[in-house]
Amino acid sequence: MATMPILPNMPALDLIKSFKLKTKQQELLIRVSILCLVYILAFITRLFSVLRYESMIHEFDPYFNYRTTLYLTQNGFYDFWNWFDYESWYPLGRIVGGTLYPGLMVTAALIYRILHFLRFAVHIREVCVLTAPFFASNTTLVAYFFGKEIWDTGAGLVAAILIAICPGYISRSVAGSYDNEGVAIFALLFTFYLFVKAVNTGSLAWSLASAFGYFYMVSAWGGYVFIINLIPLYVLVLLITGRYSMRLYVAYNCMYVLGMLLAMQIRFVGFQHVQSGEHMAAMGVFFLLQVFYFLDWVKHMLSDTKLFQAFLRITVTCAVAVGAIALGLGMLSGYISPWTGRFYSLLDPTYAKDHIPIIASVSEHQPTAWSSFMFDFHILLFLFPAGLYFCFKRLSDATIFIVMYGLTSMYFAGVMVRLILVATPAVCLVSAIAVSATVKNLTVLLRSKNKGVQTGSTKGSSSSKASSKALLDQSQPFQKNGAIALLFGAFYLLSKYATHCTWVTSEAYSSPSIVLAARGAHGSRVIFDDYREAYFWLRQNTPPDAKVMSWWDYGYQITAMGNRTVIVDNNTWNNTHIATVGRAMSSYEDEAIEIMRSLDVDYVLVVFGGVTGYSSDDINKFLWMVRIGGGVFPVIKEPDYLVNGEYRVDKGAAPKMLNCLMYKLCYYRFGEMLTEYGKPPGYDRARGVEIGNKDIKLEHLEEAFTTSNWIVRIYKVKPPNNRW
């Protein structure tokens, strides 16, 4: 042997060696620090809007949640539970405690209480704004444990990282998006994780925990229906594939029975678990499981297979017959309610369009476009099938679950845009399996190769696959380079994913939508704060009992920020009421005034983007008002507003269109306004046309307020003229 160089500083090396952690400790340290970093990353990547705008509540629904949370913290839980809200759905009102999922509000109020107990005097708004990012961070932890449960720690780590920045999830969990989904995705994944853990261990404790997870989910979001249908489906699949075990029996029974009882405590859900068609699958599977168990026992008792076959036939027939009769009777007597429209529209995407325009009118209920899949999942879309392949390759109870969760939720994501959210955790987990398995295989290849080069020929000391190794040895250089190239490819793709996610979060999902921002002529940022301008004007300068009529989109914001009573709001529980507003908006002024007087309307609020070019305004939503109004009141006919099936607002528009209330309110005195250089007065920038009716006179209404960019216009209903 040649003379080896002698290390000069041996004592120092010894010192370092004594501090050196063992491999296991190193691994633990790395794992924990990665998890901590992912936790922090998941939180801070959602803070774009807070930094760019301010700590504020976004969108529409979160304003209602914020208002109720405020009420909860100020008046306590019992007042909240018994709250009858006079400020919405005038003159009907709304029983808030019985018509919402209180999980989110109670969670935020609890965090608020804890912080105050620890003497952090934060405002409830800050808590509400940061609830969603906080739960997103917790979701990454759950994803890690879930990944660990179904595959290994590596997959868990990758899943945590993927879900931390996945745009599909970020879209509903940025700071300020104080909506049910923010905590619900955490609850959903947590419930699934606990259930899978329960199935894997057969432990009563885990299934009890999953029942409580389910309870939290039920209290937080209507999406719990997905859980209560997916889990029975999963159990059914396990039964069919012959994977029935005592573990499954324990897990499902405990989870179902306790979960159901707990869920009944939520007033909005009530007895639906035993009365509604959507929940019947779970109950059916529950009974099926009992029958299965019984048969298993009988089979154990009877040693004669023929006898057992006969017995089986009779029992199954009886059970199915009894079940069918029970279901039929329940349906006929009306005890079991049929499926709701939303549920139908999930199974049949065209259902809503034909039958329930109010569901179809919401943009987030539209079928998903391919581009938005790409936008929200990026490389996960390609990794998902790869992950499925790995799952099928190593089939276990847990991987079957994730496969089913992935496939069903992908279907729902295709039906409705907003359900991409539900699919995101599954996609992240399955993709994480793909990434982790691939990278692991490649690195194993690389490491064994390195050793081989060093030591020459080691004859399979610990390797079990001697043959494959021999094969590898043959094509050594190519394999090694290939592995390196693939690793770099994976790294490149993942880094692309990270940049894409950050870009999407920053550009698409971090605008509060209540404050609009645009680039000015000199590249400076121009802020259109018209919504708040109008709502604050309402709050300050109208009588406290004034009733405001607007399209339902703005209802929550008007009550929360304007503090005024609205006729309809985003809780679209009464279609007729909304249709009445739609009818008023699409009638002539003197017909509309009758409707408005009958509803005690004092102010009418419309959103108009003609000056700024803001396209999601009331004129663009107007056809939905016509449709929804016409759905209840046949006086309103959609063709009256169209010319040759075309919707237009310029000179060629239908006469009814040009003179209906909505048109008049949006374009009142707009004909005198110059919006763009070189265009005639009354040029609508949102639709790019010159308006057709420039001489609008209002008889029963008067302009009360218009915001600085004309985005919100408020009109006052004049008192009736004196008769004499």
Add this chain to the structure above:
Amino acid sequence: MESSRFYFFVFAIAILASPALSDLLLSKVDRRIYLTSHIVRISSTLKVENAGPEMVSEVLLAFPEQQAKNMAYLMATPHEGKGKVKNPVVALPVEVANPKDMPPALTFFSVSLPKGLAEGGSFTFDVLAVFTHALRPIPEQITQADIQLVLYQDSAYYLSPYAVKAQSLTVKLPDSRIESYTKLENTKIHGSEIKYGPYENLPAFSYSPIAVHFESNQPFAVAQELVREIEISHWGNVQITEHYKLIHGGAQSKGEFSRLDFQARPNVRGASAFRYLVANLPPRAHSVYYRDEIGNISTSHLRGDSKKTELLIEPRYPMFGGWRTAFTIGYGLPLQDFLYESEGKRFLNITYSSPMVELVIDTLIVKVVLPEGSSDISVAAPFHVEQWQETKISHLDIDGRPVIVLKKTNVVPEHNQYFQVYYRFNKLSMLREPLMLISGFFFFFVACIVYMRADISISKSSASYLAKHQWEEVQAVIQQVQNIISRCLAIHDKLEASLRDLYRTGDIQACKAARKAADSVLKELSRELKPLLTTLQSSPSAAQILPKVEELVAKERELQEKVMVKHSTVVDGYEKKSGARDIENRVALQQQKLTALRQEVDDLLEFIDEI
């Protein structure tokens, strides 16, 4: 009709009034009424003469009830002639007086003169009276296109319990557009000024009502309530938060508000509205924010220099007559500019009122939040304020911070004077909150450590618990085995090193000594290894890993033997003085085997480590 009643009432006073109070008389009165903003300021220069024999040290000022009700501020200062260097003027003490035999419809204030006036003596002083809500909009409701007209009523003669020898009155208006004004003898109008007088030798309680009806588009900004919170942090900051509830106090707007008209010609269609307010913040103000209940308001501008910081804020919408708004501004100030120490006490010296320009405040509540643990609190204010104490619980407080609340109604910019809050505060209390945080984290970590180390299993006899326990023991044993093996390996390295030394120096003795030491240590180690292996063999949960461990030990032993053989070969070679090449040739084969073995041992170690 209001004014006619006023007429009558004044007339009644004139009849009822007793002739003269004392022998004082006013030899010259110059009054200037400033109607240039919605705050009415009357500045009068009075020259009093004592015509009687007695010493007089007090002068009475009379105001009709109507005016007294609106009076926000009254100050008398000795008159200083023009051209003199302005010394800091010392205000004369002014008190509410209730002299006998005086008409009840008048409110009196008495000014104490610096020294008594002897017979024939005279003294000149200035009186500044500030009134709020003294301008009445007529018509009361206007549309967006109308201009705002307001009415001011007063007397052309100076209302006084003393006879006035000579007097004049100047009324200053914002501009020259005057709807109407009362014409008396000697009335002159000059641009935006109306002059009444001079009038001479008028008896006490002379009164001649005048009314001026003029255009005023000044911002009628009235804060119905202002809560000002001044929070002191001894870490170097004074945080001021001001909550305004603002209303346009001028003529109510009626009818439509047209944004189109307002945008096209804001000065014509919307003349009476105001769009912005200006606040002069103290210099070095930082972290300024402007928001309301529903969020940040983005329309504000901040300019600062070393003298002052000017904040221009626009409400969310232009303020028309009767419109309200509410907002909050907040800013931080450096502590050393406002907090001083005297006689072991600290005191805060800061202005009382709002920094807004020309703002009338109906109710002003100032809250001074002192740091937790402050004691011995007292307040020195330049004027009368209602005061009480509260506590406020803020970040990391245990029993709350003491809050001094000072309340005053009808406040005008003249009230923006310094006041002092004295208190005692121990510097060590500053460390309380950081220490609390540190101890909080400390206990959290301690709890974590205890949780990780403590055995909190309920059933110590359950199978899984026992298995886990045994597994832990096995792991500990394997750890020890690994330790021993790695020590053995280290000794092998040492032997190799000694061989290298031999190559270099040829010192056979040293090499032999190293060999001897290594031998004894290795023997020791193998003795240590034996009991460990027997425990592993006896433990059932080690069954899985045992073969590997045994393989490891065997391989190590083999390696050890090989190393020894190699060592002896080399040493022998040297002793026999064989050539280096010869020795190398002999060792080469062994060396190859050694490397392979070493690799296997390392692999095994790694493998066991991963379990």
